[in-house]
Amino acid sequence: MHQVSALITGFEPFAGGSDNASWEAVRALPEELTLAGGAVRLRRELLPVTFAGAAARVRELIASGRPDVVVHVGLDASAKAIKLETTAYNEATASIPDNSGAQPDHAEVVPAGPRRRHSTWAAHALAGRLSATGLPVTTSDDAGRYVCNTTLYTALDAVEEDPTRPTGFVHVPLATTIGTPIVTRTLAALLVELADQVRRHHAHIQGMSRLSVPRPSRPLRVGLTGGIGSGKSTVAGMLAARGALVVDADALARAVVEPGTPALEEIKQAFGQGVIAADGGLDRAALAAVVFDDDEARARLEAMTLPRVAAAAAEQMEAAGPGRVAVYDVPLLAEGGMADLFDTVIVVRAPRELRLARLEARGLARADAEARMSQQASDGEREALADLVIDNDGAVEQLEEQVAGVWQALERG
Numbered sequence: 145m146h147q148v149s150a151l152i153t154g155f156e157p158f159a160g161g162s163d164n165a166s167w168e169a170v171r172a173l174p175e176e177l178t179l180a181g182g183a184v185r186l187r188r189e190l191l192p193v194t195f196a197g198a199a200a201r202v203r204e205l206i207a208s209g210r211p212d213v214v215v216h217v218g219l220d221a222s223a224k225a226i227k228l229e230t231t232a233y234n235e236a237t238a239s240i241p242d243n244s245g246a247q248p249d250h251a252e253v254v255p256a257g258p259r260r261r262h263s264t265w266a267a268h269a270l271a272g273r274l275s276a277t278g279l280p281v282t283t284s285d286d287a288g289r290y291v292c293n294t295t296l297y298t299a300l301d302a303v304e305e306d307p308t309r310p311t312g313f314v315h316v317p318l319a320t321t322i323g324t325p326i327v328t329r330t331l332a333a334l335l336v337e338l339a340d341q342v343r344r345h346h347a348h349i350q351g352m353s354r355l356s357v358p359r360p361s362r363p364l365r366v367g368l369t370g371g372i373g374s375g376k377s378t379v380a381g382m383l384a385a386r387g388a389l390v391v392d393a394d395a396l397a398r399a400v401v402e403p404g405t406p407a408l409e410e411i412k413q414a415f416g417q418g419v420i421a422a423d424g425g426l427d428r429a430a431l432a433a434v435v436f437d438d439d440e441a442r443a444r445l446e447a448m449t450l451p452r453v454a455a456a457a458a459e460q461m462e463a464a465g466p467g468r469v470a471v472y473d474v475p476l477l478a479e480g481g482m483a484d485l486f487d488t489v490i491v492v493r494a495p496r497e498l499r500l501a502r503l504e505a506r507g508l509a510r511a512d513a514e515a516r517m518s519q520q521a522s523d524g525e526r527e528a529l530a531d532l533v534i535d536n537d538g539a540v541e542q543l544e545e546q547v548a549g550v551w552q553a554l555e556r557g
Contacts, residue, residue, distance in 0.1 A: 148184040148339040150213035151205055152331065155291070158193045158219070158243065165319045166217040169327035177332055177339070181358030184339040187211065191295065194244040195236050198291050199253070199298040206302045213310050213338045214299055217331065218292035220315035226322065226330050227284040228267040229313040230451075232297035233260050237289035253297045261300040263312035266485055268451040270337055272458025279330045280322060283451065287313055308345055308484075310338040336360075345484040353531040355488045355557040363389070363464040364557055367485065369477035369526060370492030372516050373499030375536035375543070379492050380473040382547040388554075389464040391457050393474040400452040401426045410448045415441070436515075450480075469554050478521035483529040488557060490550060491530035493523055494537050 154167030170188050177184045187209055191198045206214060220227065234257045236248040267283045274281040287293040296313040303309045314334070316327050344354040366388070370376035377392075384390045401408045403424045412420055415434055421427040435442040461470035474482070483489050494502075496517070503513040527533060532553065534546045 147182055148179070148213065148342050149187070149209065149211045150184050150215065150335055150339065151187045151189065151209055151211035152215045152217065152335065153189045153191045153202070153205070153295075154217045155191050155193050155198075155219065156243070159240075164193075164219055165316050165324065165327070166219045168319065168324050169316060169331060170217050172324060172328040173332060173335075177335055179336060179339055179343070179358075180360045182339075182343065184213070184335055186335070191216075192243060193291050194242045195238070195246055195248060195291055195294050197244065198295045202295055202298045203302050206299065211309075212342045213335065214303065214312075215310075215331070215335065215338070216292075216295050216299060216313045218295070218313065218315055219318070220292075221318055223315055223317040224321060225280045225282045225317070226327060227282055227315040228263075228265075228271050228334075229284050229287040229296060229315060230263050230267045231260055231285050232263075232287050232293050232300060232313070233289060234258060234297060235289050236294050242291055253294050254301050257297075257301060261297055263296070264300065264303065264307050265310040265312045265338060265341075266454065266480075266482060267312065268454035269458040269482070269485055270334065272455035273337060273462055274330060274333055275455070276459045276462035277333065279333060280326070281330060283455070284315065287315070310341060341484045344487070348484070348529075348531070353488060354484070354486065355531060355553070357487070359487055361466040363461060363466065363468050363470040364488075364554060365461060365486045366469060366471040366554065367477050367482060367489045368471050368473050368492070369475060369489070370494075370536075371499060371520055371523060371526065372475065373502045373513065374492045374494045375502075376473060376475070376492045378543065379490070379534055379536070379547055380471060382544060383469070383471050383551065386547075386551045388469040388471045389461070390471045390473055391460045393453060393457060393472065393476075396453045396456050396460075397449060400449055400456065407448050407452055411445065414444055414448070475520065478526045478529055488531040488554070489529050490532045490534060491526045492534045492536055493527065494535070496523075498537055 152170055154170035155164050157164045167190055173186055175186055191201055234253050236251045236253050238247040241247040271281045271283045287296050299311050303311050343357045347354055347356050368380055380390045419427050419431040435445050457472055464470040500513050504510055532550050536543050
């Protein structure tokens with residue numbers, strides 16, 4: 145089984161301090177972590193708290209070691225939880241000098257680089273999984289503008305040609321807020337999750353099923369997807385009838401915007417009272433009219449809802465417990481780059497005309513159905529990610545027979 149290499153860094157003490165919680169946690173990690181059927185070898189490195197020095201060292205470490213996984217760890221003295229960062233900005237700003245005395249003011253980290261870069265790991269899903277085990281993990285969408293941000297931006301720039309390589313940044317609190325042993329345990333659990341993601345990706349590109357990758361004692365994580373009208377939800381029901389725990393992305397998307405939720409308040413602030421119904425709930429039709437043909441508005445909406453859905457879904461799937469099958473019924477698996485998060489990916493497919501006919505039978509106008517299809521991944525893009533494919537173009541009995549075969553494969557996995 146493929147062995148995985150990981151680079152993990154912490155920072156030296158800042159401004160004459162005696163220690164730095166990030167490095168204390170990193171150096172407490174062993175040189176090797178055990179995976180089911182394999183191992184991940186760790187390279188633990190100390191970074192200077194300087195803009196130029198950290199950036200140069202990060203590039204050198206990534207270029208020389210070519211690690212499969214890159215995790216940088218820094219201190220956030222105000223943090224109350226361990227934070228997985230999602231975003232770095234092409235801006236270096238210091239309200240106080242770094243350890244070399246440098247104090248940049250709105251300088252670009254990478255000249256002419258994009259304004260922001262995003263971590264190449266699924267931070268929200270990972271936070272949900274780790275939280276489900278009792279670890280104090282959350283996410284953050286802003287790594288600041290100090291040396292931590294520069295480190296993350298530089299790392300993401302260095303791995304730009306390989307976006308499948310999990311690369312990100314973890315902010316940890318002071319040791320007096322969360323003790324070093326808990327932080328180290330969290331980092332180890334994160335590294336195992338990322339290493340297994342790498343192994344599943346390698347298995348898939350080598351033409352093997354992701355199910356071929358051994359897994360620890362936890363639920364079998366299944367990603368179930370298909371284009372609108374394919375019958376994905378029907379398959380989910382058949383799997384549930386056989387004992388799977390099914391987590392429905394659409395149901396979660398509704399739950400995270402219920403009255404009183406933070407997401408609904410954010411939506412009201414962003415799009416106005418006009419998207420709020422008389423009973424205080426979300427007026428979905430009004431919101432759809434606002435965002436459907438506006439890519440920027442839709443992106444703002446997704447930023448408010450999708451992270452919450454991902455974290456909740458991951459947490460619910462882990463609740464299935466060891467030995468069970470947990471299925472995530474999600475329409476946008478391909479679009480969200482989620483495939484390698486799962487032990488196996490099932491794609492339900494049906495001919496386009498049949499899908500359109502089904503949607504029209506539900507009362508959806510053909511033009512609206514085609515518009516929705518155009519916003520989803522193509523059949524080919526979905527099937528390229530599949531470990532198992534179910535054809536839903538015949539009688540229910542034929543579909544049941546295929547699902548029975550898939551269930552046998554899942555139970556063996």
